[in-house]
Amino acid sequence: MALDGLFHQMEKMKSRDNPSCENCRHRGKSLFGTLCSDDLAQLKPHKKLRQYRRRELLFAQGNVPEGLFCVAAGQVKIFQTGIDGRDQIVRLAGPGDPIGYRALFADEAYNASAEALEESEVCFIDRASVLELLEDKPLFMRRLLQWLCQDLRQAEERMRQFAQKPVRERMAETLVLLAQAFGKKVPGGIQLGIRLTRQELAELAGTVLETAVRCISEMKREKLLRGEGRSLILPDPAALARVARLDLP
Amino acid sequence: MALDGLFHQMEKMKSRDNPSCENCRHRGKSLFGTLCSDDLAQLKPHKKLRQYRRRELLFAQGNVPEGLFCVAAGQVKIFQTGIDGRDQIVRLAGPGDPIGYRALFADEAYNASAEALEESEVCFIDRASVLELLEDKPLFMRRLLQWLCQDLRQAEERMRQFAQKPVRERMAETLVLLAQAFGKKVPGGIQLGIRLTRQELAELAGTVLETAVRCISEMKREKLLRGEGRSLILPDPAALARVARLDLP
DNA sequence: CGACTGGTTGAGTGGTCTCAAGTCCTGTGG
DNA sequence: CCACAGGACTTGAGACCACTCAACCAGTCG
Numbered sequence: 001m002a003l004d005g006l007f008h009q010m011e012k013m014k015s016r017d018n019p020s021c022e023n024c025r026h027r028g029k030s031l032f033g034t035l036c037s038d039d040l041a042q043l044k045p046h047k048k049l050r051q052y053r054r055r056e057l058l059f060a061q062g063n064v065p066e067g068l069f070c071v072a073a074g075q076v077k078i079f080q081t082g083i084d085g086r087d088q089i090v091r092l093a094g095p096g097d098p099i100g101y102r103a104l105f106a107d108e109a110y111n112a113s114a115e116a117l118e119e120s121e122v123c124f125i126d127r128a129s130v131l132e133l134l135e136d137k138p139l140f141m142r143r144l145l146q147w148l149c150q151d152l153r154q155a156e157e158r159m160r161q162f163a164q165k166p167v168r169e170r171m172a173e174t175l176v177l178l179a180q181a182f183g184k185k186v187p188g189g190i191q192l193g194i195r196l197t198r199q200e201l202a203e204l205a206g207t208v209l210e211t212a213v214r215c216i217s218e219m220k221r222e223k224l225l226r227g228e229g230r231s232l233i234l235p236d237p238a239a240l241a242r243v244a245r246l247d248l249p
Numbered sequence: 250m251a252l253d254g255l256f257h258q259m260e261k262m263k264s265r266d267n268p269s270c271e272n273c274r275h276r277g278k279s280l281f282g283t284l285c286s287d288d289l290a291q292l293k294p295h296k297k298l299r300q301y302r303r304r305e306l307l308f309a310q311g312n313v314p315e316g317l318f319c320v321a322a323g324q325v326k327i328f329q330t331g332i333d334g335r336d337q338i339v340r341l342a343g344p345g346d347p348i349g350y351r352a353l354f355a356d357e358a359y360n361a362s363a364e365a366l367e368e369s370e371v372c373f374i375d376r377a378s379v380l381e382l383l384e385d386k387p388l389f390m391r392r393l394l395q396w397l398c399q400d401l402r403q404a405e406e407r408m409r410q411f412a413q414k415p416v417r418e419r420m421a422e423t424l425v426l427l428a429q430a431f432g433k434k435v436p437g438g439i440q441l442g443i444r445l446t447r448q449e450l451a452e453l454a455g456t457v458l459e460t461a462v463r464c465i466s467e468m469k470r471e472k473l474l475r476g477e478g479r480s481l482i483l484p485d486p487a488a489l490a491r492v493a494r495l496d497l498p
Numbered sequence: 499c500g501a502c503t504g505g506t507t508g509a510g511t512g513g514t515c516t517c518a519a520g521t522c523c524t525g526t527g528g
Numbered sequence: 529c530c531a532c533a534g535g536a537c538t539t540g541a542g543a544c545c546a547c548t549c550a551a552c553c554a555g556t557c558g
Contacts, residue, residue, distance in 0.1 A: 080405065080406075080409050082409060082413045082496065083494050083496045084413075086413055088408070088409040088412050088413060090405050090408070090409075102398050102401055102402060105394055105395075105398055106395065106398035106399065106402065108402075111402060111405070111406070112405070134391075135387075138384075138387060138390070141387070141390050141391070141394065142383075142390070144394065145354055145390065145393065145394060145397065146354075146355065148394065148397040148398065148401060149351050149354055149355035149397065150355065151401055152351055152397060152400055152401045152404060153351065153355065153357075153360060155401060155404035155405050155408055156329065156339050156360070156361070156404050157329075157360070158408050159337070159339070159404055159407050159408045159411060159455075160329050160331060160337040160339075162408060162411035162412050162455070163337050163411050163455030163456075164331045164333075164335055164337060164455075165331075166545070166546085167545080167546065168545095197503095197504065197505090198504075198505065198506090199504080199505095206408075206411070206412030206413075207412075207546075207547090208546075208547060208548085209504095209505090210506085210507085210546090210547080210548085210549095211545095211546060211547070213505065213506060213507085214506090214507085214546095217506075217507085230504095245332050247331065247332045415513070415514090416513080416514070417513095446535095446536065446537090447536075447537065447538095448536080448537095456514075456515090457514075457515060457516085458536095458537085459514090459515080459516085459517095459538085459539085460513090460514060460515070462537065462538060462539085463514095463538085463539085466538075466539085479523090479536095499558105500557105500558095501556100501557090501558085502555100502556080502557080502558100503554105503555085503556080503557100504553105504554085504555085504556100505552105505553080505554080505555095506551105506552080506553075506554100507550105507551085507552080507553100508549105508550085508551085508552105509548105509549090509550090509551105510547105510548090510549090511546105511547085511548080511549100512545105512546095512547085512548095513544105513545090513546085513547090514543105514544090514545080514546095515542105515543085515544080515545085516541105516542090516543080516544095517540105517541090517542090517543100518539105518540085518541090519538100519539085519540080519541105520537105520538080520539080520540100521536105521537080521538070521539095522535105522536080522537070522538085523534105523535085523536070523537085524533105524534090524535080524536090525532105525533095525534095525535095526531100526532090526533090526534105527530105527531095527532090527533105528529100528530085528531085528532100
């Protein structure tokens with residue numbers, strides 16, 4: 001009995017521990033890395049952990065932000081839908097990454113949608129609490145500023161790539177960056193640790209499904225890529241990076 | 250012509266009268282809109298007004314930021330140079346707009362260059378003073394945050410346009426936005442109040458000189474544009490906006 | 499088993515880019 | 529004021545890249 005009770009207790013703690021940021025292993029890197037335990041405790045009642053299944057929307061383009069999302073586990077894609085229904089993935093968010101903060105702080109409707117790529121757990125903090133944080137904690141705002149600066153640099157960088165590079169190079173770059181961000185070392189290369197359809201790869205690289213497929217097939221023929229079941233392996237990321245003519249790093 | 254020259258003269262005198270921000274008519278909208286007169290007075294010794302001639306560089310990609318620029322008069326283009334030497338204009342800055350703040354606050358080298366499009370006067374505030382401002386004035390940081398949010402939205406928006414829209418639509422959009430930002434009403438339409446070469450229009454729209462020229466010629470044939478000497482007139486901006494399939498407003 | 503989703507390939511077309519003339523402006527120095 | 533050099537602009541021809549449409553295959557799930 002006692003044991004059973006203890007076990008039950010542990011289970012509860014696990015699921016309630018996760019929702020608390022104190023022990024979140026992503027805390028250091030995240031937006032909340034500058035907050036002390038007291039701050040986090042204060043934040044706790046205004047925070048909910050939500051579960052999302054693959055394909056489920058966190059929010060949709062045009063909605064009004066009710067709060068701030070922060071990924072605890074899983075992967076989320078943020079994308080804009082164009083006039084003809086074609087989607088463009090703006091960025092991917094993994095554990096520790098905040099979502100939807102731009103619209104929230106600019107006090108606008110979302111101009112992108114967010115969708116879980118896999119089973120995900122996402123923290124949600126209500127609007128008022130976040131804004132309060134912004135008022136009271138200069139370091140929080142500072143961190144937020146850093147985040148915006150990063151995103152802005154990447155967005156401008158990517159804008160230029162889209163304007164100047166052919167699809168093949170953009171696809172190579174996309175794969176290299178995915179490998180850097182979500183890659184796992186496996187014998188014989190780096191495996192993409194994220195589940196994306198060809199359609200989604202196309203939307204990342206800014207092209208169309210068929211063209212993306214052709215690029216990937218071609219790269220496989222050139223031994224720059226290998227397919228392992230559903231996921232891709234990069235035997236030589238450096239070679240791919242040369243194909244991409246990466247100009248920053 | 251003569252009128253234009255006079256106007257220029259007036260502009261010059263105005264800005265020569267007040268190198269200090271207190272009376273700057275762009276103060277309200279600018280980054281410094283939240284600062285009181287005392288703050289501005291304190292800032293004064295760390296501030297210099299610099300003159301730039303057309304084509305002159307404010308800073309170059311790769312440089313380390315020494316401070317913050319803020320346009321007092323004139324026009325400045327911010328652009329990135331690609332691997333093959335092709336330039337992409339990231340944005341334009343007019344009176345009241347800050348320049349180079351992203352790199353400064355992210356503590357990185359510039360990843361773009363800035364060049365005066367015409368005779369311009371630009372305020373320069375040294376790095377230490379700006380960072381101090383950031384520490385001491387929460388409202389200043391808040392304003393900065395807003396600015397970053399705006400720029401990020403535009404960058405992401407533009408990224409999608411580049412990925413999804415054909416050149417003709419992007420060029421139409423570019424012209425409409427230029428008209429909104431720098432247009433002057435003249436009999437028979439709106440005239441672009443900014444001096445850009447076809448090359449620069451191409452770099453804004455993310456294409457090549459020849460293609461840009463062809464788009465413009467075509468639009469002239471369709472009466473969507475008129476050329477007045479060097480500058481362009483939009484007889485019917487709304488029609489152009491339809492061509493551009495503007496999806497936000 | 500059929501419906502469905504995701505992946506793959508082919509054929510054809512049109513949009514953009516490149517290269518290569520030319521012409522039109524404009525600022526400059528005689 | 530003119531002449532001129534050089535930059536800015538314009539147009540054409542050709543090649544190629546990327547998109548569309550269409551068909552087909554391989555799993556997966558009810």
